[in-house]
Amino acid sequence: MFKFAASKTKPYFYKNSIKPLQRNLFYIVFLTIFLTLGGAKTYAQEGRPKEKSFPAKNQTTSPETQPELTEKPVKVISGDSLKKKKALLDGKVKYKADKYAKIDQKKKLVTLYDKAELYYQDIELKSGIIVFDYQKNEVYAGRIKDSTGAYTQAPIFKQGDNQVEPDSIRFNYKTKKALVWNSRTKQGEMNVKSEISKKENDSVYFLKKARFTTAKDIDNPEYYFQASRVKLVPGKKVVVGLTNMVIADVPTPLALPFAFFPMTEKSRSGLIIPSYNDSNVRGFSLQNGGYYFALSDHYDLAILGDYYTNGSYAMRFESSYAKKYKFNGNVNIRFENLITSERGYPDYARTNIYNIQWSHAKDAKSNPNSRFSASVNLGSSKYYINSINQVNVGSRLNNTLSSSISYSKTFNSVPQVNMSLTATHSQNTNTEDINMTLPTLQVSVDRLYPFAPKDGVKKGFFKNINLQYTVRGENRIATKDSLFFKKEMFRDAKIGFQHSIPLSTNFKLFKYFSATSSVNYNEVWYFKTITKQFVAAQNKVVDTEVPGFDAFRTYSFNTSLGTTIYGTFNFGDKKKIQAIRHLVRPSVSYSYTPSFSQYYDTYDPDGSGTMRKEYTRFDNGIFGAPGKSMSNVLGFNLSNSFEAKVTDKDPTKTEPKKVMLLNNLNFSTSYDITADSLRWAPMRVSGGTAFFNQKMNVNFATTLDPYAINNAGKRINTWNIDNGGSLFRMTSANMTVNYSFSSRGESKEKTNTQGKRNGGREDDLFGTNTDLSDRRQSQFTDEGEEKETASEFFNYKLPFDMTMAYSLTYSNNNREKKISGNSLMVSMNTDLAPKWKAGVSTGYDFVQKGVTFTQFRFERDLDSWRMDFSWVPFGQSYWSFFIGIKSGVLSDIKWDKRSQADRSLR
Structure with a gap:
């Protein structure tokens, strides 16, 4: 079922009354004089001064003489001898135009030319030319030609909440009927264009040769649905006859004998069409089909399911709820019954897995003295490994x-x-x-x-x-x-x-x-x-x-x-490094426990x-x-930080630039006074710093033991230096390096929302999470992120962003002196061409000598459509291809093909 809602606009209208117009020569002359005096560029046909004339069509008026948006009331003289007639107008008319505004009292016409605007009752009309016939109760608006002969200033017609942008329009404001040529209107996410539109009344429109699309350019869309006959009820529904899908102006075999499009500003309940897939393990399947319940303005519910021909099935319940200034949250409950092979075969296996996620946040303003929050992610331990409905790349590694x-x-x-x-x-x-x-x-x-x-x-x-x-x-x-x-x-x-x-x-x-x-x-x-x-x-x-x-x-x-000790080493104001500041925080602690x-x-x-x-x-x-043993411990801690003042490269800046050399360098140890041996605890050394404008973070730590060990690897009460070693014995060490940068300057913060919620990383270092129930979201940008406009000539320097993480671990508890961990992870995304993106997440383990998890990503932005391809080549290999319409109204129009990773049930 397709759904879209009518959009709301709130223009301002004028609804004042106008007095009746009498057909009497005396009053017509009086009216002519009144209108002549009321506007410098507005004249009646009778009584017009001969020394003045209308501007030519190619002339423009100065701002001093340009007609303003003025009201043109018509007075009525009442008397017993005059017979009252019904008023021609039911409200006050306001209008203006750049070239001229002409009133023909005999024909009861008001003609406005060039950037014309007319306001009457709840009608707002802007166009190149407007003809207002208040005897026939009709308004005509159309385009005008510019100096090159091209048509410009197409009409913009508004009445109530509806807006139409046609080539021309003829409207009767009494009967509310209208004829519109090449109308363009927006209903929710849908753009509608028709050759001829007939407005029957305020609530019913009939369209001939209409096209519907979610493309931004209605005149040259990437795709559209062509319908010969359409009945439109704004804000409620659209009923169409034979409808054919057209892509790039080429008709496709996809057609419907009739279709119904509900339109509302509120969510509507409806069917969710499943997608077809096949698997070597579980056979053919229908996935992500179900029903959406729009229960109220504050909460909803979607019930989705999968079914495989070998008997496997899955159910999901997804609900979001919110109350303004109170709280908001969502609940996801997933259950899967997985069957491998067929009953009677030796490799037959059956297992049930489930996952429950719940997020709740309360607005602090609702009650400052009471707070409630929830972040739940629990279920089967093997859910993210064996799930048939989500490709949980980073979550599977968590x-x-x-x-x-x-x-x-x-x-x-x-x-x-x-x-x-x-x-x-x-x-x-x-x-x-x-x-x-x-x-x-x-x-x-x-x-x-x-x-x-x-x-x-x-x-x-x-x-x-x-x-x-x-x-x-x-x-x-x-x-x-x-x-x-x-x-x-x-x-x-x-x-x-x-x-x-x-x-x-x-x-x-x-x-x-x-x-x-x-x-x-x-x-x-x-x-x-x-x-x-x-x-x-x-x-x-x-x-x-x-x-x-x-x-x-x-x-x-x-x-x-x-205490805190400050030390500054000055090298001179003319040096590149003007000074280095050393901050030291020594502390001594004592604790006693009997x-x-x-x-x-x-x-x-x-x-x-x-x-x-x-x-x-x-x-x-x-x-x-x-504790049975008495504790009598002295603790020692020394914290350091180093900061430099350097001459700024910008000659306009007189103040030196501060650069952090070491964010922290800490030493800590303790001495047990009452212990009979091994009184000194190993010294812990840790530190961290940042390079390249805080884009690279380096952290390191090591443990130094002053005591030696025996052949069994047990600490003995002998100094390591007295046992033929160095002053300290390094028992462990580790270092991590994280580096993020972008060719565009400041690297963009990317959030892998579902991956974080599943317990994984926020970035795409371990790939991206793909929710197969909604493939419209991009693999590269967050929903709602503004996209760059592609220039005519693409930059020869490919824009890219990169995230790198390096980890090194050294172990020497028992004199093994080995590198126990040494791995590099890299994630990089780039724009190969305008609207073409590619990315990769990979890594290498230097200890195991193998490639770590790897994912390749490709995406094509097709304006109204999106196409992507992802591939995991190693381990549980997996690939997926998707092309579909971005809009939620037509999200079921897609082609989604993917392989099913051969996952063993554990």
Whole structure:
């Protein structure tokens, strides 16, 4: 079913009344004098001054003498001796013209020439020439010839919400009937042109030899539908007779004996025509057919389905909803029953996969104290791999599905209280492990300053003392994909509450140092603990769950001291590099946590009774367990950044240009005072910077261990330098480089919306996501992005944009000294010619020595149509070809051909 809606225009009209015109010589003379005095370029035929004449057709009037848009009222003298006649006009007439505006009182004609405009009741008419016959109640408008003999200034006729742009028009404003030659009008997304149009009344039009198209150029469209007879009801429907599709002025065999086009500004329910395809694995198919329900102005529903001749089928439910200034969102539910081969064959397999996506956003202005949001993406771990309806390139490479639904509320009390309720979901598609919290409750009370004055600045140790209270409760579930939402999933749930009361303060020390101190108290509640014992029958240690309430309490102390040091190296104002600024932020921290050995018990690990091991009944709790060992740790951190001032290349700029050399260079380590060995923790070094006007980002990190390892790969209490090595032993290192640039200057931000929603990347580094239910969207640009206008001569420098990602990982935990990861990914798009685009996403793994995922993309913009081709040559090879009309009204007119990747069911 084809759908399109009428467009709305809101012109301004004049609806004032005009007094009756009397056929009396005296009043005609009076009217002539009145009109003569009223406009310098407007005259009646009788009483016209002989010394003045109308301008010739090739003359133009100056702005001082050009007639303005003026009203021409006609007065009536009432009297007993005069017989009243019905008024010829029912409203006030307004008009103007560039060359002349002529009134013929005998013939009751008003003739306007050159850029003529006429306004009467709800009629607005602009044309080269307009003849207004107010005796016959008719208006004629047409084109005029310019100096070259070409016709110009075609009429633009508006009445109410309808607009017509014909070559000429004849209209009776009493009967509302009209004859229109070569009319051009727009109804929703459709442009309509007909040789002859007959307007029967305000709601019915009859067209002869009409063409319908969504092309912008109605006179020279790329395609159109040719109909011999048409009945048009603006804003409601179009009924046509024999209709033939014409492409590039060549008639095609595609024809319909009759057709019905509903037109409305609101969404309409209707059938969604499926597309045909075939597969070597599942046979022939009809895909993406169904029904669209326009339920209301605030929400809708589309039910789509696929069917394969081997018995496979799929169902999808898609709904969008919105309420202005309140909320908006959408829901997608997908289910697929996949069958491979045929029953009785050894390779026969059957599986069910599903996916649920839900996005919801609330307008913050609707209720600032209450917020609700949802971002859900859950389902079968193998959905994106085995789905027969979506080509999920980047999503198939993604290993994690995640969801979050949260509600938060703020209570404006004193102190302020914040509450949030959140449900989360994380799913590893490789291991099929699922971790959920159903739900997480968190309540926090705003900070209290018991020693701060009510007025004035909080300054000093005591005035800055503050405390806060937070309680967090979780119902945490860990399960497998196969047990999702089964009773076994809820049986192993873990519940707990954690209460935290931090007491902290901050103050200045010796003017240049900033100090912070805090004491943290934690109390954890569990409703299930464990006990360990050796079971001789099983010959192993068995954990037995003990139901019931239990709790433990811990506390700790933390303090830190830090400062900021600035250093500038000046080289002179005439140097290219005028100065380098070094910013250093050193800090020292100390933390102390006592031993909580009172929560520990012992068990016999082998049943011999000769050996005892300690454990705590709170092991495996969701908020951890109390520590037995005392912790007394000093932490050291050094943060650096380097910035340069360089002479600007632009000689008009007097100020130097700032260039960031290193965004950050951080060193961190710690020292455990109470440990009996291995007191120093490995040093962590990390940094990052940007090059080429922030287009290339480089980040690196490494771990340096001062201790040596033995032959078994275990750390020993010996310095690495004393063991024949260097001062530090590099155990790991990694570096990432991301580079995006464009030949057009600033690279455009590209958003792979569906790919991001599926859990993949926002860019097209791993290819693009193709939704087979709607192939009208471009592979290269976001919907609604403005397109560049192609010039007559295409630029010899091909415009392009490129995204590159490089990753390098080094491992040396056990002296293996190997490159464990080394890969390069590249995505590039270019314009081969005007309206021709090509792109590729590929990469190479230097460790595995093979090409990573690769996709080639080609697209042709055919104005009203779009054609694209994509090809995945390696691995699960796949190709698809599409050509179809861009407009949603005729989105079912398409040809979509693709191969089905041979995916194994897992």
